[in-house]
Amino acid sequence: MTPAISATGLTRRYRDHTALDDINIAISGGTITGLLGRNGAGKTTLLRILAGHEFPSSGSVRVLGAPPAENEDVLRRLVFVREDQAYPDIKVGQALRAASWFHPNWDSTLASSLLDDFGVRANKAVKKLSRGQRSALGITIGLAARAEVTLFDEPYAGLDAVARQVFYDRLLADFAEFPRTVLLSTHLIDEAAALFEGVIVIDRGRVVLDAPADVLRGVATRVSGPCLAVDALAGGRPVWERRRLGSQASVVMVGQLSADDREQARSSGLDLTPLSLQQIVVQAAAGVLAPAPETSFETERTCA
Amino acid sequence: MPEMAGLDEGTPLFIQVADRLAGEIADGGLAEGERVPSTNELAAFYRINPATAAKGINVLADDGLLEKRRGIGMFVATGARQRLLARRRAEFTQRYVAPLLSEATRLGIDTGELFDLIKDAGHEREGASL
Numbered sequence: 001m002t003p004a005i006s007a008t009g010l011t012r013r014y015r016d017h018t019a020l021d022d023i024n025i026a027i028s029g030g031t032i033t034g035l036l037g038r039n040g041a042g043k044t045t046l047l048r049i050l051a052g053h054e055f056p057s058s059g060s061v062r063v064l065g066a067p068p069a070e071n072e073d074v075l076r077r078l079v080f081v082r083e084d085q086a087y088p089d090i091k092v093g094q095a096l097r098a099a100s101w102f103h104p105n106w107d108s109t110l111a112s113s114l115l116d117d118f119g120v121r122a123n124k125a126v127k128k129l130s131r132g133q134r135s136a137l138g139i140t141i142g143l144a145a146r147a148e149v150t151l152f153d154e155p156y157a158g159l160d161a162v163a164r165q166v167f168y169d170r171l172l173a174d175f176a177e178f179p180r181t182v183l184l185s186t187h188l189i190d191e192a193a194a195l196f197e198g199v200i201v202i203d204r205g206r207v208v209l210d211a212p213a214d215v216l217r218g219v220a221t222r223v224s225g226p227c228l229a230v231d232a233l234a235g236g237r238p239v240w241e242r243r244r245l246g247s248q249a250s251v252v253m254v255g256q257l258s259a260d261d262r263e264q265a266r267s268s269g270l271d272l273t274p275l276s277l278q279q280i281v282v283q284a285a286a287g288v289l290a291p292a293p294e295t296s297f298e299t300e301r302t303c304a
Numbered sequence: 305m306p307e308m309a310g311l312d313e314g315t316p317l318f319i320q321v322a323d324r325l326a327g328e329i330a331d332g333g334l335a336e337g338e339r340v341p342s343t344n345e346l347a348a349f350y351r352i353n354p355a356t357a358a359k360g361i362n363v364l365a366d367d368g369l370l371e372k373r374r375g376i377g378m379f380v381a382t383g384a385r386q387r388l389l390a391r392r393r394a395e396f397t398q399r400y401v402a403p404l405l406s407e408a409t410r411l412g413i414d415t416g417e418l419f420d421l422i423k424d425a426g427h428e429r430e431g432a433s434l
Contacts, residue, residue: 032353168351176344176354194317194352214316214356263398267406274315 004029004181009059019045021205034196035185042205043185051080081142083154093122103145111144131158152184189278201284209284224250225270321360330388
């Protein structure tokens with residue numbers, strides 16, 4: 001099956017720096033993917049290119065089978081919600097109506113019920129909205145467009161935790177009913193983690209991790225307890241981080257633990273704590289988790 | 305993670321969904337022949353991706369604990385509860401008895417004392433339930 005979104009050797013250079021450096025990704029249709037990474041990693045540039053707002057310097061990008069830039073066929077089937085989206089001087093209702101003309105699958109009932117959920121009135125002028133309300137308007141447009149490809153770039157500036165939960169719930173509910181391809185960039189990883197089927201992490205313009213979210217859960221475990229017992233379990237195996245305090249040690253083991261490992265940990269009094277997606281992404285962005293995770297780990301012992 | 309209806313972070317979510325459903329079947333909360341929640345219902349309840357919920361259901365379906373009725377949904381298969389209970393019994397030693405023994409050893413409690421502790425706790429339970 002052709003992926004809904006793909007990039008091959010995608011590079012974007014500005015005068016003095018490379019924002020995207022040889023990006024290769026393929027996102028299947030009908031999935032929600034998280035685009036994660038630190039500020040300035042290149043997430044927005046990637047989304048802008050996917051949305052046809054910018055051209056690649058080299059390499060190619062395809063959305064729904066064709067390059068998106070200046071491609072009316074693709075752009076009508078795509079919606080891009082930006083962080084701090086700017087609007088002309090109009091009312092909320094007019095902004096929605098304008099969006100409805102552009103997006104063929106627009107659902108105005110959904111749009112009004114979302115506005116209600118967010119507590120934004122349709123007759124209010126957009127420029128009088130608070131930052132959070134403006135974000136809510138962007139999210140409303142992004143969801144009510146029901147576009148085949150839905151791109152959200154940190155869409156919730158100024159939204160509180162309750163409103164963000166409304167966004168997640170409504171996204172899941174509408175996605176379940178009308179599956180589409182969603183790419184959501186966020187730095188609130190733990191909060192949004194359960195939404196994602198796939199996760200792409202970029203750092204300094206490069207893809208450092210691209211995997212199904214469920215594979216990443218449980219891929220690393222913090223093992224702590226008596227130093228000798230930690231070594232007995234983790235010695236000679238890939239670990240990320242080791243700390244030691246007196247006779248106690250703590251390491252992060254990479255890879256799923258077997259039932260035997262768990263049994264050994266239990267009988268030797270070790271604590272096992274799985275790393276969250278957020279912690280794994282931090283490791284990935286720090287460059288510890290290379291695309292080929294089995295290479296280049298230190299394996300020396302801790303207690304020696 | 306703030307709002308994920310009680311799922312934890314480190315285990316793959318689809319496995320947790322499968323475990324929860326299996327637990328409900330074993331406890332009789334989901335009776336044999338009863339319809340199990342749909343993928344979308346599970347996704348909304350646990351606030352997870354529907355594909356993840358579907359994967360969880362498939363684990364149990366592949367195991368023969370659920371059966372698909374075309375066009376209606378997934379149902380708890382006949383004999384599912386018995387099979388799950390048998391499995392839990394088989395795991396009882398490993399999951400509960402072995403950890404109990406290793407902690408007892410660490411604390412210097414010998415097997416005789418351990419028996420007494422278990423008997424006392426059992427009496428208290430029976431007493432409380434009267």
